[in-house]
Amino acid sequence: MQTKNFASWPIVLVLTAISLPLAIMYASLVIDSFTNTPAGAVLPNEFTLEHWAFLVDPTITGNVWTVTFNTLIFAFTMVVVVLSVSATGGYAMSRLNLPYRRFFLAGILVMHAFPSVTLIIGVFLVLQFAGLYDTLIGVILVKAALTLPFGVWIMKGFYDAVPWEIEMAGLQDGADRFTVWRRLILPQVKPGLVALGVFAFIDGWGEFLLPRILAPTTEFQVLSVYLNNVSVPDSVDYDFNLFKSVGLFYTLPILILFIVFQNRLMNIFGGGTKG
């Protein structure tokens, strides 16, 4: 039990005030996607599902489910790649006496400091050279590579928090280094893996720039790009309500994930000794 040294209501009040615009926007987004509002009016006057028709009628915007499936594949592949490399790489960074370990650590931090946009030209050239430009694999590799410094760094932090003695005890008990890692150490960093996995999923789900730039013509379309294509504000048949519905559809999984995992996501910043 934590003792309270001060009342919590002022903080709640301030936070509410700050997040009020966001809450209002979200509420209006939800309401607008289910209603029609006469031109010039503030309040909607009728309930309708027509803005959601794109879910079942491919003639409106193309088949949204294929795109959703693509996005899921993209996000899940991200999770798998980021988790497997971070779980092993973070361990190596934390525990193994690697040559150039300090250099690697510094490199990870530097990589972490650059936004992906600043690297896009170099990445483009590399992909072109490797023949991976305009392919799904290429986008996944680039996206994963850009997320990895963060992932490895976070996992290193979690591994650092596991006492050396547990590892020593495991070796003494007769287990080899890999068994120790898999059966004794990995379970201790599970909170980190869960948080990182959710983070990687959200990150992959939300990625727009890389697929847009590195795979512009491919058949493989993800939701972010799809959303961008749905409504072109300059066109005649621009449907703002459709744009809102698709946007909401796109945001929904993230919101759900966030609600389910919000406590575990905070682990990333807490270092992760307690779950």
Add this chain to the structure above:
Amino acid sequence: MQIVLKDFTKSFDGLTVIDKLNLTINDGEMLALLGPSGCGKSTTLLAISGILRVNGGQILFGDKDVSNLPSQKRNVGVVFQNYALYPHMTAFENIAFPLQVRKTGAAEIEERVREMARLTHIEPYLDRRPGQLSGGQQQRVALARALVRRPDVLLLDEPLANLDAKLRLEMRSEIRRIQLETGITAILVTHDQVEAMSMADRIAIMDHGRIQQIAAPEDMYHRPSNTFVAGFLGNPPIVFLEGKAIGNGAFESASGMRMPLPERLTGLAADQPIVMGVRPEHFGVKGRHTVRGTVSFIEPQGRETHFDLTVAEGEVLRSIQAARTDISLGSEVEWPLDVDKALVFDSEGNRL
């Protein structure tokens, strides 16, 4: 099993911390490695366990040279200071882990874990995770895990340091009981002289990577080989008076205080610089010599009282006596000193 260290040498980054250490631990005995922090006792322990590689010399388990074997291939059980229990496993799974790694059959695992649990009195707690156990119970689980695969030697690294005072007392005798019941050879690393004295058959006292003396606890206390050992054992500690022999079986301290030498050392040549060591229990109770002084510190301990007696400028004798309240701070007293029990060291610090 007999454990032998032969010219064991260990260095870290070129800095030699232990140079040619020789030590034999007899079969079935509990040997305490005692010393201040940084003396190399934990390094020695980790080298025996195989976690640290040796830089020179040999480690023998019985006749077998294990110097270059990894931890997994040495049959050593270790209890770490923080127990290092696996937090995501129950007590049962913790104890079973060393057997599972060896691919022991489920039935045998069950049987041997139960047997260990009986020995260490943790049967009711086997389903709990370490976080749900008290410090003493965690310690018992750690012991059970170390012993379950019948190791050649049991290593205990400061096993009582994380326990509160009452549990420490209990676990002290428990660990000893378990060691005696299993008849296992054990090495106890500790910086606590009371632990070492009360648990071990023999004590090896270390300082700066060297073994200063190996002896049975009583023997070491009464016949320390040098001033380091004499000063490390005993609480409150021994008092050293520097000075010289002045012939006729007498000693004169730096401040000019004179007292007779012990019977056995009356032949010391005059002017030989020596150090007298007086343990607090040998001052203030009985003896053939009396010392005058001013009481400069009183510490009641319930059953007994500790006094500091300033006998001269910069020279303080310590006394431990059955509880008494008739002495007040600053009073002048004249107390007997049992000079024959006093320890005498030469200028190098070796006992005469």
